Amino acid sequence: MLPLWSFIRLHRQRLTAATFLLLAVFLLFVLRADSPGMQTFKGSVANLMGGVQRLLLSPVEATRAANQRLQELGRLDEENRRLKRQVSNLGPMRLQLDETLKENRRLRQILRMPVEPSYTYTVARVVGDSSSAFSRVLLVNAGAEEKVRPDTPAVSPAGVVGRVVAVGTRRSTVLTLQDINSRVPVQVQRSRLRAVVAGRNDQTLDLRFVVKGGDIHVGDLLITSGTGGVFPRGIGVARVTALNLNVDGLFIQAKARSLVDLDRLEELRLMLPVVETVPLRERDEATITDSTDLRPLGLMPEASPSP
């Protein structure tokens, strides 16, 4: 027998272990995790494991759904009456919004500013939570079949949750704001001062690149600035909780807290840009349809008080 072959046979276990260790080191330090091949691989794994999780959770989901349905039925009748009253009150407001949108588009055309892309939404349920001491990622039950793509923004009625980082056929993974790899360009709503919100793997967020002397106070609302090309402008992100002005360098240290309570997040909405935007002609009119959701853009209140 060849000496090399006998060596391999003798040390088979050690060689296998060493091969896998080297492979892990290669994955950690050499391989680019955002290459198309890796994205496909990640999507496939998310699909497979999401399917297993769905199977495991099906009795729990069925019980929960039945319970929720029973509770909802009791409230539906009352809510229906209340909503009808609200709709009749919202008529004038809708007309006003419609007019403002038309005017906005006309003015943008005059100024030759690009019209912001419109978005549709798909609602997804959080089916997996891979929170560990080192990451904050959610698995949701919407994927390529629902036209979700990498970098699709994920929002809740309260504000930004994060963005999609891997897409499977029916599953996607969402990198939350709190994850240490998350960066979101923001601006202070009051003063329009720009900064970047960065995750820290805990409840607080770092606010980076806030210039010394910038107009920012504790309690200021941070909204997406629209730069970076991932998040559209004007979605709530966080509130400033602490400022430390006495630091060296060009920037101050600031902390913020996310508007979204991940502790109670069960569903989220994925913002899918409508790609085929037809340029507005002179006689065209911008319209708000019933399906247009303006809440994430801050144009409509979440819920009006019942009369």
Next chain:
Amino acid sequence: MTLAGTLLAPWLPFLSLLLAVAVQEVALPYEAWSVWRPDLLLVALFYWRLYRPDRCGPGSAFSAGLTVDVLSGGPLGMNALSKTLITLLIRRFGRRLRATDAIFLLPILALLSMLDQFIQLGLSTLLQGWGVRWPLLFGRIAATALIAPLIVALLIHIHRIWLGETPRAGR
């Protein structure tokens, strides 16, 4: 045993590793409960590597660890590396561990879980800077040790019904 059972039996340890990953990565109703999220993969890996090393090698540990990495969105290879190292350790001390009373295996499992978490902490710090939630780290160690008897009892049941004793287990 049926034909399907005969064909499936050799793969049971690996399938149980994947099942452990699927269960441990399930969404919890409250994020705060994540503090008590046990590392079921480590328990399953510990058991199979100790009592059926012929069916659970570094390859199984690497694949299951990589699955956790993909699902958790962390650096790819972090769990794969730590779990492969853990299997090497179990192999190194396997004979002594198998001779130890079951009750003493719990602190050893907690120790392995701590080692696993600190390997990941080191790699995570090296790759993406300092950022760790200590309650989650220590909570995972405690939860892993506490739930281990239940998981091990389940695995013993699977082992006895589907897989026989292996003559190579004592190597």
